[in-house]
Amino acid sequence: MANTAFDEGATGQRALERDWMPNRFVLRDAWQPIAHVRDVGENVVCRHVHSEPCYLWRAKGHLHACRRHPDRAGIRRGSPDCASAPAIENDYPVLERYGYVWVWFGDPPRAHASLVPDVPYLPLDGNLPAYMHGTVRFDCCSGLLIENLLDLTHADFLHAGVLGDEHADEDRIEVIYTSETVTMIRNCVNKSVAPIMRWFGGVRAKYQDVRAVIHVHVRSSVALAYGRYSPGIDLQLFHPCIPESRDRCRLNFTLNSRSVSFPLRYLMPLTPYVVGPQDNVMVGPQSGRYAQPSSRLDLFSRFDSAGARYRHLVQRIAQRQRAGDFAYAADAQPGRDVRELLGMRG
Template sequence: MAKLELDEAATAQRYLEREWIPNRFDLRDAWLPVAHGHEVDESVARRQVQSEPCYLWRVKGRLRASKRRPDGPVRANIRDDGSHDYPVLERYGYVWVWYGDPEHASDTLVPDVPYLPYDGGLPPYMHGTVRFDCCSALLIENLLDLTHADFLHADVLGDERADEDRIEVQYTSETVTMIRTCKNKTVAPIMRWFGGVRSRFQDVRAVIHVHVRSSVALAYGRYTPGVDLKLFHPCVSESRDRCRLNFAINSTSAPVPLRFLMPKTPYIVGPQDNVMVGPQSGRYAEAAGRRDLFSRFDGAGARYRFLLQQIAKRQDAGDFSYAADANPGRDVRALLGMPA
């Protein structure tokens, strides 16, 4: 995996100032986690992907997904030829649909989420849904700047005070990863109040790992002293200005009451994020003539935009393949900093 140096970030940024056309990206041939598994039963549930309907249900426990709602009793197929069906599977407690050419669907292309049980089974209270008034790309850019939490979510995750704050960005042709390492950072209030952490400061290694084509983000934080934060943020684009985040937080190793309170935090930080990204949505959708100022903290976002463009251009030319370095299912435990 390559490192993103500052001069490379500047090159990517200059390219984007000329070429960036927000919201035109409708990347295909990707698995999208459109619903929590426990939300889908034999009744028909409706979701939306890129302004297109996606209907989900089960037939004798078997998942089905289609662009068309079944008429009358739910059947195994919408039509005899199944031409409106999505390939569908269940993993990590999510229902994943293949958005693209069904002949290209392969379960090896499902992103690896190593801190969620492979076959699901997290308690329902560790799952939830937050909606945002923006497209998925804008929400992903927000998530990719880990430093924004110091100012927007300080009441939950702590402020910007730290003796040392280092940023590293890594990427492949399909993923972007921002790693932030802090020494003696202000302790996260939620851990001080509910996690039994008595220290005023803690060391933090926070990682956000984004799969560009699927618009899913893995967030993993190691807090010492403290507990690991394990969040899964699938940002499903419902339309050009609406995004659905069906999150999961694995807090099984946290002490009580933090174990039960951590899954509630997205309902605090989500609206805080939406206050910021919602008003930006209109400007994000329009090409701007002025230069976009950036710092080293924006390197991950610049690379993300660059990769969006590169994948979109290849797909416009009819190439929907994954490059050799793009293995969504590869083991990312070491990258995230998970204990061996």
């Protein structure tokens, strides 16, 4: 069952905060959506996960992912089955879902399709227009970007010109978590209308009620963002924060705007190119300090509790994996239906 409050004592929590240092241990046994399906064809493309290269290509329609370039590994790319290739032991398990190429970062025998995170607002076959996909890069590790996303209130100050300022008659925060996920839910009453909806979405009211959710899968570093704006639209954004290296993160986003009217349908998928650089201005300079150990205790408000929980779960999963336990607990199966959690309509 998901929890809604910290269950550790104050001493244990302070110890976790003191011990925090990202990238000390890489979490494994997770599906990583490292590329949009449309970007992978017969020509080899390279992506990185935790500084490890992954070469992607198709051979007669079959998708392949390998740690070595297929030409150098002796793999015949023209063959639909590279099982006889001499370097097959370097292959990653790979599959396609929601318009992404997912590779299994971990022990191949433990890869199972049921462990792909559920993204209910994206079609399984990924059949969305190309303008709803894009890529933004960040000069920080994925953990720092995840913590930035988990504070939904930062948008009021950093992205006010697109999503609206901090004014609200009521602002309630709830944090829900399992052993593998963290979810922040923000409910606002009479919040300032998002400027992009006022300018291009036909929203004439001065205020709107907002329910915003960010749901993070800790191992995969993917975030589901779902916003319900009344009056207004439903914002459906998939944020895979791919950890390319200790100080680089790749965001291959998808913003499903099919249900949004013209012209907002075409403009909303462009917003990550506006808010992404704004975020990078903040997280980039923090990246070096974020990765350094410190004896300072973090003092945080209720708005930061999701980030604190994220750090706690990273450490707990790392501890288990160091001891040889890579299993997913029963409370945190990634493929479970999250429509109700996200507050999806219909």
